[in-house]
Amino acid sequence: MIILFLKVVEEKTPKKPKRTGSATPGSTQKKRLRLTPAISSRSCKVADPTSPLGEIRRRLHVAAVPQTLPCREDEFNQIFSYVEGKLSDGIGGCMYISGVPGTGKTATVNEVIRMLRESQTEGDLPDFKLIEVNGMKLTAPQQIYVQIWDQLTGSKVTADKAAKLLHAKFSTNGPRHRPTVLIVDELDLLWTRQQDVLYNIFEWPNRPKAQLTVLAIANTMDLPERLLMNRVSSRMGLTRLTFQPYKVKQLQTIISSRLENLVSFEPEAVEFIARKVSAASGDARRALDISRRAAELAEKGGHTNSSPTKSPSKRGAQSSRSTVMMQHVQTAIEEMFSSPKLLAIQACSLHEQLFLNALVQEFNRTGVEESFFDQVIRQHYTLCDLEGMSRPNVSELLSVCASLCSSRLILSEHGRNDIRQKVRLNIGIDDVTYALKCI
Amino acid sequence: MKLQNPNGDLTVTSNFTKARQALHTSTPGNIFCRDKELDIIETFLQNHIDNGTSGSMYISGRPGTGKTACVTHILANRTFSGKFKSILINCMLLHTPTSVFQQVAQQLDPKWNTTAKEALSYLEDRLTESGPMIVLVLDEIDQMSTRDQSVLYALFELPALTNSRLILIGLANALDLTDRSLIRLQSRVHFKPVLLNFSPYSKQEIATIVSQRIQEAVGEDVGNVIAPSALQYLGGKISSTSGDLRKAIDICRRAVELAETGAKKQSVLASSNSELQTSESVQTNKCVSIPILCKMMASVESNAFSVGNSDDVDDTPLQQKLIIVTLLVLVKFGKSKQVTLGKLHQSYSKVCSKYGMTTIDFDEFSHTCSLVESRGIVILKRKSNPRLAPICLRLDEREVESTLKDKTLLSSILAQGSLFV
Numbered sequence: 001m002i003i004l005f006l007k008v009v010e011e012k013t014p015k016k017p018k019r020t021g022s023a024t025p026g027s028t029q030k031k032r033l034r035l036t037p038a039i040s041s042r043s044c045k046v047a048d049p050t051s052p053l054g055e056i057r058r059r060l061h062v063a064a065v066p067q068t069l070p071c072r073e074d075e076f077n078q079i080f081s082y083v084e085g086k087l088s089d090g091i092g093g094c095m096y097i098s099g100v101p102g103t104g105k106t107a108t109v110n111e112v113i114r115m116l117r118e119s120q121t122e123g124d125l126p127d128f129k130l131i132e133v134n135g136m137k138l139t140a141p142q143q144i145y146v147q148i149w150d151q152l153t154g155s156k157v158t159a160d161k162a163a164k165l166l167h168a169k170f171s172t173n174g175p176r177h178r179p180t181v182l183i184v185d186e187l188d189l190l191w192t193r194q195q196d197v198l199y200n201i202f203e204w205p206n207r208p209k210a211q212l213t214v215l216a217i218a219n220t221m222d223l224p225e226r227l228l229m230n231r232v233s234s235r236m237g238l239t240r241l242t243f244q245p246y247k248v249k250q251l252q253t254i255i256s257s258r259l260e261n262l263v264s265f266e267p268e269a270v271e272f273i274a275r276k277v278s279a280a281s282g283d284a285r286r287a288l289d290i291s292r293r294a295a296e297l298a299e300k301g302g303h304t305n306s307s308p309t310k311s312p313s314k315r316g317a318q319s320s321r322s323t324v325m326m327q328h329v330q331t332a333i334e335e336m337f338s339s340p341k342l343l344a345i346q347a348c349s350l351h352e353q354l355f356l357n358a359l360v361q362e363f364n365r366t367g368v369e370e371s372f373f374d375q376v377i378r379q380h381y382t383l384c385d386l387e388g389m390s391r392p393n394v395s396e397l398l399s400v401c402a403s404l405c406s407s408r409l410i411l412s413e414h415g416r417n418d419i420r421q422k423v424r425l426n427i428g429i430d431d432v433t434y435a436l437k438c439i
Numbered sequence: 440m441k442l443q444n445p446n447g448d449l450t451v452t453s454n455f456t457k458a459r460q461a462l463h464t465s466t467p468g469n470i471f472c473r474d475k476e477l478d479i480i481e482t483f484l485q486n487h488i489d490n491g492t493s494g495s496m497y498i499s500g501r502p503g504t505g506k507t508a509c510v511t512h513i514l515a516n517r518t519f520s521g522k523f524k525s526i527l528i529n530c531m532l533l534h535t536p537t538s539v540f541q542q543v544a545q546q547l548d549p550k551w552n553t554t555a556k557e558a559l560s561y562l563e564d565r566l567t568e569s570g571p572m573i574v575l576v577l578d579e580i581d582q583m584s585t586r587d588q589s590v591l592y593a594l595f596e597l598p599a600l601t602n603s604r605l606i607l608i609g610l611a612n613a614l615d616l617t618d619r620s621l622i623r624l625q626s627r628v629h630f631k632p633v634l635l636n637f638s639p640y641s642k643q644e645i646a647t648i649v650s651q652r653i654q655e656a657v658g659e660d661v662g663n664v665i666a667p668s669a670l671q672y673l674g675g676k677i678s679s680t681s682g683d684l685r686k687a688i689d690i691c692r693r694a695v696e697l698a699e700t701g702a703k704k705q706s707v708l709a710s711s712n713s714e715l716q717t718s719e720s721v722q723t724n725k726c727v728s729i730p731i732l733c734k735m736m737a738s739v740e741s742n743a744f745s746v747g748n749s750d751d752v753d754d755t756p757l758q759q760k761l762i763i764v765t766l767l768v769l770v771k772f773g774k775s776k777q778v779t780l781g782k783l784h785q786s787y788s789k790v791c792s793k794y795g796m797t798t799i800d801f802d803e804f805s806h807t808c809s810l811v812e813s814r815g816i817v818i819l820k821r822k823s824n825p826r827l828a829p830i831c832l833r834l835d836e837r838e839v840e841s842t843l844k845d846k847t848l849l850s851s852i853l854a855q856g857s858l859f860v
Contacts, residue, residue: 085696089460100810142534160534167532194582199531208465222815231579231612234502237464238689244754279757280799281810339800369781411824426826428781428801430788 052264053299056324059258060292062285070257071250072108078241079112079215086213087116087125087179092205094214094236096187098221099243102283105217108243109183116181128179135189141197144190148182163200173209180212187218188227195232202235245282248274254284255291264323269294272329291324293332298324341427344407345435351392351400354383356432359410359425373401373412374419394419454657455699458664461656462649462692464685466508471651472644473505479635480608481513487606488521488572493598495607495630497580499614500637503683506610509637510576523572523606530582536590539583543575559593567602580609581616588620595621599630607632639682645674648684649691664695665727672729676736691727694735698727758799759811760843765790766817766832767839767849768856780805780819781826786859790852793859801826816842 058064069076079095086093099105119125131151133144145162149155157165169177182201184190190197205212220226221242224233246254251274259265270291277287345356358379362371365379377397384391392400401423404410412423425432470477480496487494500506514525526546533539540558544551547565566573577583583590595617598605609616609632617624617632624630640648650661650670657664677687755763765787769778784804791798799807805825812819815833822828834842840849852859 081696081700085459089456091460091463092465093463098813100813163532163534167529194531196531196534196582199579203529203531206463206465208463210465219813220815221813226815231502234683234685235464238686239693245756247754280803280807281758282756337799337803339802341800426824428785428788430785431800 051299052262053295053324056259056262056265056295057292057299059262060255060288060295062288064258066258068257069104069107069111070253071246072104072243075104075241075243076108076111079109080115082239083112083116083181083213083215084119084125087128087181090126090179090211092207092210092212092214093239094202094205094216096224096236096240097215097217097243098219098223098240100219100245100281100283102281102285103243103245104284105243106185109215109217113181113183126179128181130181130183132183133185135184135186138189141190141192144184144197144201152180166204167200170204170207170210170212177209177211180210182212182214184214184216187216188220188223191227195229198228199232199235202232202237206235246278246284246287247282248278251278251282251284251287255287258288265291265295266323266325269324269326269329272326273333276333290329290332290336293336294324294328297328297331301328339431341409341431342435344409345427345432348404348409349400350389351397352404353436354387354389355380355397355400355404356409356425357436358383359423360429360432363425363429370422370424372419373398373421373423376423377419454659454664455695455702457656458653459692459695459699461652462688462695464688466511467652469651469655470505470508470512471648472640473509473637476505476635476637477509477513480509481517483633484513484517484574484606485519488519488523488574491521491572491604493600493603493605495595495598495609495632496635497609497611497617497632498635498637499611499616501612501639501682503681503685504637504639505684506637507578510608510610514574514576521572523574525574525576527576527578529578531579533582536583536585539577539590539594547573562597563600566597566605567600568604569602570604572604572606574606574608576608576610578610581611581613584616584620591621592623595624595630595632599627640674640678640684640687641682642671642674642678645677645682645684645687646670649673649687652688663726665691666729669694669727669729669732673732673736690732690735694727694732697731697735701731755814755843757796758807760845760848761790761796762787762804762808762811763816763832763839763843764849764852765859766830767834767836768852768859770832771836771853772856772860777829777831779826780808780828780830783808783830784826789859793855 079097082095097105097109113130116125120127129152131148133147138144138147142159145159145166146157149157149162149165184201190201201214204210205214224236228236252270255270255273273287273290277283277290345353348356355376358376359371361379361383362376363369377394380397381391401410401412405412408426410423411426413421483494483496498506498510511527526543528539528542530539533542537555540562541555544558544561551561577594583594594607597603598607614636617634624632653661653664673687673691677683762783766778766783769783769786770776784801787804788798808817808819808830811817817830817832819830820828840846843849
């Protein structure tokens with residue numbers, strides 16, 4: 001098999017063997033003989049989405065990289081001009097970027113880097129080295145030194161050693177020193193009691209020869225005031241940028257920019273999604289998720305019930321099959337926001353439901369959230385009498401209570417206290433009454 | 440940075456560029472307004488290096504008052520008659536306090552490599568040998584403090600050894616580090632370090648430093664870049680709060696950046712317009728004036744509480760607004776300042792049903808609360824059971840109003856406050 005492989009290689013590259021053979025015959029031999037694991041290729045290619053809905057689903061996926069980032073032009077310009085200025089002036093600095101999840105912080109920064117690379121290849125900017133670190137991916141804050149050093153030079157050293165090496169590197173101006181852009185994502189996870197890691201990250205840009213630009217990204221808006229020592233926040237500087245949550249119009253633009261040229265998404269449906277999301281969090285990821293789920297639902301609906309019951313004409317049926325309508329969005333939102341707790345209550349056994357009801361009654365009576373088990377039993381028996389059911393005994397009720405506890409619908413103390421244990425609801429009282437009413 | 444039209448605007452923008460480059464927070468080439476302190480440090484070093492005696496000094500001061508800059512400036516630029524070797528260590532870089540000895544030993548002898556335990560005795564041996572004086576500068580020395588302060592004591596006792604050739608300079612923020620944590624040093628006269636305090640910069644000093652920096656870079660009248668009145672204003676503002684020069688320089692640089700982009704825009708606009716207007720419009724926005732600085736200050740000072748710099752645009756999503764207002768109601772009409780998340784959700788549901796808005800369920804609700812927390816409006820303590828997690832508001836009614844920019848909602852909910860508790 002190996003011989004075969006060799007032959008194949010030689011057949012494939014008929015012009016090269018002379019040169020490679022004469023230069024380093026040993027190493028090439030070794031390379032050829034090495035067996036590398038590989039995944040067998042698919043028998044047939046993954047089908048490209050054929051239906052328009054499939055195309056929509058692909059485009060609405062969070063991972064699909066858009067060509068442009070709509071609605072973040074201002075932020076983009078600010079970051080770009082900041083980094084560009086630093087690079088062209090050959091000095092360092094740091095910028096703190098904050099904003100709630102899903103507001104496009106990382107995406108914007110990545111876009112800035114892409115544009116910087118472009119203008120660098122055009123020759124407007126000096127060559128720079130990019131280092132990206134994510135606080136989430138580090139096992140300990142000190143590991144950031146290892147990561148940075150690894151990305152700078154490609155060699156692995158211990159954290160202490162890396163800190164020293166980095167310190168030396170950023171304090172002196174070597175011949176091959178070039179500007180560096182360091183992106184630290186999830187900065188708040190680098191917090192330690194001594195704050196030495198954060199201190200060093202913000203201290204290096206302040207050194208005259210470092211030429212280091214730090215872009216620190218985190219969720220918390222007032223991290224410098226809340227968590228950082230004076231001497232750290234003094235070094236961090238005041239260049240800050242906050243990404244505000246997206247508003248209705250912006251979310252609408254984001255979704256429709258991904259859907260351009262595809263008409264099979266009702267504009268009202270897009271607006272509905274945008275309104276729903278912007279009212280709660282303004283998270284673009286969530287808006288995309290909902291719209292993708294709605295597209296999925298529309299596709300499924302088109303396949304399974306091919307003959308809609310209500311459709312008056314053939315044309316109406318056709319259009320509903322290939323477009324995402326309001327009703328799909330509605331279902332998707334309900335699916336996404338509905339809690340499993342209501343379903344869990346509705347799926348409880350009769351006495352479990354009665355017990356929950358008894359807890360609510362007991363709360364109404366006393367006005368205290370926590371109540372004793374024996375008091376709840378009394379309520380439970382009254383409810384049983386009202387319903388005309390036989391009363392369960394105490395040990396049966398204890399097991400009912402335990403099973404509710406295990407599903408975390410209620411919370412209780414240790415079972416050691418027996419009937420004097422305290423129990424409390426772990427769900428809203430309105431939820432209980434609502435769920436029980438719906439049956 | 441380059442402009443297409445080669446008229447007078449080019450100099451304006453290049454002045455701005457030069458000024459922007461000069462206003463960095465790294466160690467500067469020249470130090471202003473610290474002549475007295477520089478003098479003290481220099482004479483201290485001079486005395487000890489020339490006479491070959493050991494000594495110690497403790498320099499305190501708030502962040503951004505130029506402690507490190509002064510010491511490094513002297514060591515780098517001044518010449519002393521005696522020979523000496525300087526070692527600079529930033530204690531923030533050290534992992535444990537005791538590793539400072541190892542660090543110093545390695546700096547003295549690059550080949551030396553043993554455990555931290557032996558480092559101290561090795562140092563004691565080396566420092567009492569004959570040789571050139573050694574100036575050891577320890578930045579952020581308060582990082583070395585342990586419970587029994589053994590490391591700090593050991594450090595400050597090194598210069599007191601007989602025949603010691605160590606001159607120790609410690610830098611930190613705390614004014615009374617030596618008095619508070621190193622009480623034993625007070626009892627022995629020759630152990631006692633020389634104390635020097637860097638007071639925060641005054642209004643006039645900040646203005647002078649910034650203008651000198653710009654002057655050096657631009658080489659002509661500072662008034663072309665930044666108005667003297669604006670500098671005075673900046674100095675007054677900063678000195679009244681922290682006296683942190685880094686902050687002043689940062690604000691000034693950002694103001695210059697703003698003015699630069701303004702000037703660029705104007706020149707681009709003007710080039711398309713008539714020539715007459717060009718000279719006038721550039722004239723008006725030639726330098727950084729108080730209004731620009733004011734704008735910058737406002738955007739810097741605005742913390743989490745005054746969300747967003749653009750007025751009249753309400754940024755907070757509706758549900759988050761409702762949560763904040765409900766919390767305000769609970770704090771105002773309820774008994775305690777702190778409520779649990781479960782209780783808040785209950786009241787919030789009441790508010791929602793009253794106003795006919797969709798209620799979000801508890802899991803979603805607690806997620807939204809954490810979003811509000813990351814905007815710095817509430818404090819949310821994590822607990823294993825989220826329903827019992829306490830949450831409290833960090834703003835009062837007036838601040839909530841300015842944050843939400845939705846007076847009608849707020850006042851109507853507050854008016855019926857007792858209903859929702």
